[in-house]
Every structure is written in C-alpha cells, then in structure tokens.
Amino acid sequence: MMDEYLDVVIVGAGLSGIGAARYLKTRLPGKSFAILESKPRMGGTWDLFRYPGVRSDSDMHTMGYAFKPWNHPKAISDGDAILAYIEETAAENGLTSRIRFEHQLVSASWSSAKAQWTLDVRRGDGGMVRLRCGFLFSCAGYYRHDEGHLPHWPGYGDYKGILVHPQFWPEDLDWSGKRIVVIGSGATAVTLSPVLAEKGAHVTQLQRSPTYMVTRPVVDALAERLRRWLPPMLSYQAVRWRNILRNRLLIRQMARDLGRAKRQLVALAKAQAGPWCDIKHLTPDYMPGQQRICRVADGDFFKAIRDGQLTLVTDEIERFDASGIRLASGQHLEADIVITGAADCGSCTAYSVYDGIGFEKAGRPAVVVTTTEFRPIAETMAQHFGLPELRIVVLPHPIGGTDPDTLATWAQDELGAGDVLYRWSTQDYYSHDRVPFIGALDARIRIYTAAPFGGWAVRHVRARALMIAVGALIVTLSIFQLLRAFRPI
Numbered sequence: 001m002m003d004e005y006l007d008v009v010i011v012g013a014g015l016s017g018i019g020a021a022r023y024l025k026t027r028l029p030g031k032s033f034a035i036l037e038s039k040p041r042m043g044g045t046w047d048l049f050r051y052p053g054v055r056s057d058s059d060m061h062t063m064g065y066a067f068k069p070w071n072h073p074k075a076i077s078d079g080d081a082i083l084a085y086i087e088e089t090a091a092e093n094g095l096t097s098r099i100r101f102e103h104q105l106v107s108a109s110w111s112s113a114k115a116q117w118t119l120d121v122r123r124g125d126g127g128m129v130r131l132r133c134g135f136l137f138s139c140a141g142y143y144r145h146d147e148g149h150l151p152h153w154p155g156y157g158d159y160k161g162i163l164v165h166p167q168f169w170p171e172d173l174d175w176s177g178k179r180i181v182v183i184g185s186g187a188t189a190v191t192l193s194p195v196l197a198e199k200g201a202h203v204t205q206l207q208r209s210p211t212y213m214v215t216r217p218v219v220d221a222l223a224e225r226l227r228r229w230l231p232p233m234l235s236y237q238a239v240r241w242r243n244i245l246r247n248r249l250l251i252r253q254m255a256r257d258l259g260r261a262k263r264q265l266v267a268l269a270k271a272q273a274g275p276w277c278d279i280k281h282l283t284p285d286y287m288p289g290q291q292r293i294c295r296v297a298d299g300d301f302f303k304a305i306r307d308g309q310l311t312l313v314t315d316e317i318e319r320f321d322a323s324g325i326r327l328a329s330g331q332h333l334e335a336d337i338v339i340t341g342a343a344d345c346g347s348c349t350a351y352s353v354y355d356g357i358g359f360e361k362a363g364r365p366a367v368v369v370t371t372t373e374f375r376p377i378a379e380t381m382a383q384h385f386g387l388p389e390l391r392i393v394v395l396p397h398p399i400g401g402t403d404p405d406t407l408a409t410w411a412q413d414e415l416g417a418g419d420v421l422y423r424w425s426t427q428d429y430y431s432h433d434r435v436p437f438i439g440a441l442d443a444r445i446r447i448y449t450a451a452p453f454g455g456w457a458v459r460h461v462r463a464r465a466l467m468i469a470v471g472a473l474i475v476t477l478s479i480f481q482l483l484r485a486f487r488p489i
Helices: 015-027 079-092 187-199 221-229 232-256 258-273 300-306 372-385 404-415 461-485
Strands: 002-011 033-037 099-101 103-111 116-123 128-138 162-164 179-183 202-207 213-216 294-297 310-314 317-321 324-327 332-334 337-339 358-362 366-371 391-395 419-422
Touching: 002 015, 002 116, 015 033, 015 079, 033 103, 103 128, 179 187, 187 202, 187 294, 187 300, 187 310, 213 258, 213 300, 221 232, 232 258, 258 300, 294 300, 300 310
Parallel strands: 002 033, 002 128, 033 099, 103 358, 162 337, 179 202, 179 337, 202 310, 213 294, 366 391, 366 419
Antiparallel strands: 103 116, 116 128, 317 324, 324 332
C-alpha cells in the first residue's frame, strides 16, 4: 500500500474545504497538503443537491469568502451560482490540482507518540492509499452524501405514487398538475414548496412542528448601490460587516426575551401568510434559536399560501397507504408525489459523514470542546470516533466569540489534555474563512475540527478596526442618502 506524508490533509472539496485550502496555501506556503474528495467533482453540498429552487439559506455576503467578493446580484443565491463561485475560487488560487477526486477516507488513527495521523483512503478504482499527516482537517460537513435520512413509516412500501428524496432528485421528474405532499418544515421544504406550487395542482406541506421563518430580499439593495459607487472588495466588505453586525445585534436582542421574540416572529409570519392560514401552523413548539430560522426569499413561501397553492398541515404520520398518507388526527392526504426528507438539516441527510470511518487513538485521552448549542452534534461525532476515553467539554458561552487558540490553551492548561478535538460554531451568521487551525498548526496541541466555519471575534484589533471603518462608511452613506432625499427641488 502506498505511503505518503503530508503536513495537512483536508477532507472535502466544498465551500469550506476550498476556503481552508486557500488560507493554508497563502499563509503557510511551506506546508504540504492535499484535499480528499470522495466524489468526482468539487462543490460539496452545492454539487450534491439538485432539487428545484435549491439556494442558500444564508446571505452570500457573509457565507462567502472574505478574500473573494460575491458579485452575483442575488444575495440569497441559487445553488448553481454558489457552485460556480467555489470552482472559480479553486481555479484562481491553483487549488484544483491539490484535490484528489474519488478518494474516500476509510479510517484515521492518531498516535500521540509520533504526533501524526495515519489515514487509509479508498480510491475510485477500489485501490487503497495510506497517508500520514500531522494535521487532519475535516471540511466534510455533518451528513453523508451517499445516503439520505429516511424514517421508518408504517406502510411506506404500500404507497403506489412517486416517492422522491431531495438529495436524489430525478432529473426527469414532471410534477405539473400533480398533488404533492412535502414532508418537513426546514430550509429544504421552505425552499422547495413554493417552487413546486408553481406547476403542481396543489402542494401540502406536512410538518410535526412549524419552523420560524422571516422574509429576506433576494437582492440586497445596499449591496447593489455600493457596487456602483465603490470598488468591488470595499463594497463587499461593507455589506458583509453590515450583515454580521446586524445579525449579532438581532441575536442579542432576541436572547434578552425569547418569549417576546417568539411572538414577534409568529406575528410577522401570520401577517404574510394571510387570514386563511391558521396561526397554529406557524407557531413552533420550541423557542427561537433552538433551530435555525429559515429565510423566505422575497416572501415566495407566504405568497404561495395566500394564493391557495400551498397548504400547511401540522400533524403526525400514522401510516402510508396506496394513495397517500393517513395522519394521527384521522385526516388523509391524497398525493401523486410525496417528497420525503425535507425537514430540518438534521433530517435531510443521514447524520453523520463519519459513519463507516474508523477512528483510533493511541495516547492520552482526547477532548471535544464545543459550545452548548452544538452538544448533540459533538456527542454524535464522539460515538463515531469510537474513542473509549473521549470526553466532551461544553463551554457555557453564547454562540461563537472565542478564538481557537484560546480554547486549545485552556483545554491543555485546565484539563491536562495532550490532544484536543475542537468543534467550531457553524451558525449561518458566520463566515467560512476564519480558519481555526492556522495558528495552532505547529503547536503541541492538535486540533480536529468538524467544519472550518468560524465566528467573528471582536476581540481582535484588526476586526475592531474594520468594524469602525465599515460603521463610519455606512453612517456617511446614510447621511448622504438623507441629504439627497431632503434637498430643495
């Protein structure tokens, strides 16, 4: 079996993996690295999902890279545009040649004595390759691309209509004039339902619990104005930091009174859904922040409800039958097509990409450091690591805000941990380019991260300076707009 040593191995060539590779190449040019990608193409999620209307559920000014402006008119953008953005970034930075396509990580073994990982990788032709590296950086996300999540529903096999999972959307599916049931209430359902309603006879969205939804414009008006007046990078950074600061402020305001936040979000949704939609179908059974708040692009989801093309049903599935779905309440939903797996992200795809990867560790106990809201994810990952002495430390701080070097040092000093498995926040209000491993690559502590999404840390002087500069720019532009509005005719 071939044996090769690399300083860093990145797993996954999606939005995160390409961003991580770019920072590694530019900031640590002397380090050798490769990107392992199990599929024959780059793009990750944006290559995988091909269902109608697939788009980002975050604005691309914050989800995009800090080093590459997002110049597409749509801030909440289509999947094809995001895929093109990833491919363009890889080409511009000479990263395509670093990707080893159809290379799937099978097992990973860490040795504290040698301070290195040993990786067994399966190639597309079935052959095996062994790699050794000082740093393993997983940008593969949480979910399996070869298997979608499918709950066990009684009578599922009795259904005679068309069953579709969004992860494996048939290219030739024609839903014109069909009665469609979409199971779920997460981002996939919120994106997919209004698109299906345009041609389908009727769409019913079946949900166990509603989700919080807010309407956001597809095109960011400020971004379009600034793009006409300012250089591309400056206008991009101004909008990017405007969005980061605004989202941070909204989070803090919401956290002060979650009850009030819930009432406001539900009232906004009800006002847009119209009088014929029962408020119970818009009222989640959990508090804001416990799951992602879905963005409705230009209010298309609510418009479909108002137009009578989309109906929400809040109930539980009792069983499938030949013609549709019988619910716990006794109601029966007739369906020509049933879309499964369109719930929240945790239900869309098989949860976890680490299934089938054997993790072994020789040496001192490892530690997973995580934030409170991601404890379930950390626990799931820990099970797949198969490390008998693995411990999980939950930090009692709110979303984001602590830099990785501080956490790694804290874990070593306070816990006596020789090796730290570190889990960084992945909320959509943070950007993909804050790569945690850069500062600790040559340190004694080895950090394993599930995804390279980083929080913005206001404690850094550079971040503070940029915040001040962007704030001043936005204030100046606002004053300019006011003066124009009130100038004499």
